[in-house]
Amino acid sequence: MSKYRWRDLIDLNDKEKSFLSPLACIAHIDVNAFFAQVEQVRCGFSRDDPVVAVQWTSILAVSYAARKYNVSRMESILDAIKKCDKIIPIHTAVFRKGEDYWQYHDGCGSWVEDESKKLSPTNYKVALEPYRRESRKLIKLFQDEYDLVEKASVDEAFIELGRKLFYELLMDDSYTDFADIRGIFQDGRYDLNDHLPSLPTKLSIQFSGEVFNSQNRPLFEDWDDVLMCLASNSTNTIRNQIDDMLGYTTSCGISMTKNLSKLASNYKKPNAQTIVKNNCIDDFLDCGKFEINSFWTLGGIRGKELIDLMELPKEHSIKFIRDSWPVSSDDIRKFMLKKIICRDIQRSREYNINEADVAKISAKIYQLVRGQFRLPVEPRPLPKSMMSKKNLRNDDCASVIDCIEWLEIFCSELNYRVHDLEQEYEKVIMPRTIVIMIKGKAGMKYTQTRRITTASSSITSRELFINATKLINEIDKQHGKLAGVYPLRELSLTLSNFDIIDKGKTVLDMFGNRAISKSSSTDNNVVKIEGEDIHSDSKGGPYDASVSETLEGEPPSASSPPTMAENLTCKQCGETLQDKKLFQEHVDYHLSVQLSEQINGVSENSTMLTHAERILLFGKKAKKNAASVQKPKKKDGGIMKFFKK
Structure with missing residues (x-):
């Protein structure tokens, strides 16, 4: 009879519970x-x-x-x-x-x-x-094979194999060793609290890679060993695919937790695979190759501070912790608190580990040294911001012209990264805020922020560049003549406040989930944009005025009829209309053009561009202003004729 229960096995089929099961299998591929x-x-x-x-x-x-x-x-x-x-x-x-x-x-x-x-x-x-680009290909291969992949960095990923192993053990006909347990499962002859049946007396499956087994324990003692074996075959297959398709060798570690699998992938390189079975965890941690600061997130200054605080030996620190505090994490907590109090009295320097951290870190350490610290494998969240930065030397950036030349690179680089994210997450991603920071030669820093305006449903490097150029000109106008500014020592461009839109949404969803509606009759049925304005900056880009600003010339309500023709003058193109209905259709026309340009891109004939913006987009031969652009004809048949063109 197995020591594991049906509940432990069934939990592998649940993404939320799988990493907590004692049968969990997590791989780290680097x-x-x-x-x-x-x-x-x-x-x-x-x-x-x-x-x-x-x-x-x-x-x-x-x-x-x-x-x-x-x-x-x-x-x-x-x-x-x-x-x-x-x-x-x-x-x-x-x-x-x-x-x-x-x-x-x-x-x-x-x-x-x-x-x-x-x-x-x-x-x-x-x-x-x-x-x-190559990293994206790598992650795509993982995601095509497994349902839960966490990109740890550009060249490594964690993979949670629960559903894959659940299927292979209980349903995959290519494995013929598991008839008994499959029969029980398929007939429903089990309770979640029942123990799993004993292993088959003969198993034909074999591990792929090196099983860490310094004590020469039997390879198959229980179902966790079987699942580890299936996992090793699966990861070996995907690693061979990476080699065949991309030409890269990889190292892989397989164990029950993320921290252990990462240590295992680093255990033997290059082009190797190491499996750490549950009954070999202590042996693996005590093999002499790892210390407490070898664990993920406990390296660097924080790890050195922890070693000093816990008075750990330079070697075999993991076993020392396990032997010195065998009962509970509370004993570690009390010891660390006592040391922190003594340390703080001396106040010799600043520390990373403080009294508020002790309860959490002591529990983590207690579990880590036993291989029991559980973390879920989670798809990487979308970043909240992204930056392109250049550390500058000598006279690399001695004027605003130099800034603009570097910003052209930054905008292109960030545009690549936005579209990389769109492919990785299969979303439309629109950054809404742009920030420029400069650091002068004397060390002072200046920043400027603006709302991003775009001329299409997806960001382009050119649109980023237009916004960035305006920002750097503003900074230069305010601070450029101050002593100690030029030549710059640092220049950065940051994008943030991303609108995340599912692909396949409607046209209006692509505007950041704004809804178009008619206001009540008390508002004269004027078309408005609910929620966030399409334009938030009166001087903010290709579309200078928000929709509400475009409609500032709308006629007053019926209770106070217009007394002057200029009340029906369109501020977008300057045309004056005598009839309220014609004026409303004229305004609707501008709005429909604006919506079209947001989706399909702006043209030289756009009435929404300033002369400066037209030059930026289309060169010095561009038409001078919107007056040279054909205006909507009075007899245009209303807004519907626009959509029939």
Whole structure:
């Protein structure tokens, strides 16, 4: 009889409960030396070629072939070449100052003797788009196979295998070892609190990868071992697909929690798979390769502080914690509180771990050292903002003209990233706020924010650039002549306040879920936009006035009839009408044009553009103003004729 119950198995089929089941299986898959592999595949080198990816003079990623020569990440490329003249340096793709597209300059870099081929941060900005593109392909492969994938970074992901394993164990005909348990399940001859049946006496399934088993325990003792075996076969299949389709090797770890699976994927590299069974968890944690600060989120300064606070030994700290506080996390909490009180009396420096954190962190540590700290695998939430930034040197940005040239790069880069998110989440994503920050040579910072206005249903780099140009001109006008501003030391552009719209929504949904309605008769049946205005800034972009501003010339109510013709003058085009009905149709026409341009894009003939905006969009030969644009004819048949065109 199994020690596990039917409830534990059934919970695997529930996304909300699966990670809490003692039968949980979570995988962590990490691409080995990702940036270097991307460049190796792109340039057609083999895995035996010592390729390194370079940014300016520093190495970003080192292939495993290059690591044989003791080349390390963030090492100078010139120092690496001294170690091994066989090193193959490949510079990342870059944006050139003043250009809105990225490209590779193969054969160029700081290590090349020809001065004309040296790439410098003075005129270029690193482009990470090629790596984001490959990352998106990777995640798509995972999502096509599994229903719960969490992108941990550009080159790694957590995968929760519950539903996949539930199906394979109880329904997949390609596995023939599980007839007894399938019969019980399919006939419904079980209670959730019943124990699962014993394992079959003979099992033909085999693990894919290396099972960590330092004590030589039996490979199959209970159903958790069976599920781990099925999981290893599944992840090995997807890793082979990644190799075949993308050309990348990966490392994989499989265990019952996210933290353990991440440690397992790092246990043996490259191109390896490590399985940590439930009955081998303590052995794995005590193997000598990990310490308490090896756990995800406990590295760096926080981890060092924790070691000092708990007075942990430099080696075997995980086992030390388990042995020193065997009963409950409350014992850890009391010990840490006592140490914090003594520490705070001395007040020698600032600390990351404070009294308010103790209860939470002590419970976490108690569970971590036993391999029981549970976290759900969750699809990555959409970011609340995204930034493109450039640290500037010397006279890289000595005027507003230089700022505009860098901003053209920023807008293009952020536009790529927005559309990457749209493909990843299958949503329409519209940023609504744009922020520019400058840091002057004397250290002062200035920011300016504005509402983004767009001329279509999806953002474009050109539209971002129009908004960014207006912002930087405002900053320069206010602060540019102050001493200590130019040349800048930092320039950044941030997008935020995203409207997230499901694909396939109606035209009106694509406006940020605004609803168009007729107001009551007391409001003269004037068409208004409920909720947020299409334009929130009277001088904010291609559409200067909000709809309400466009209709400021609407006629007064019937109780106070117009006494002057100018009350029926359209502020959009200046035309005066004598009849209230004609005026309303005229206003409706402008609104329909505005809606069309929001969806289909703005044209040179738009009545909504200022002369400056028309030049930005269409060049110096653009028509001077809206007066040169054909106005709606009085006998246009009303608003319906517009939609029939």
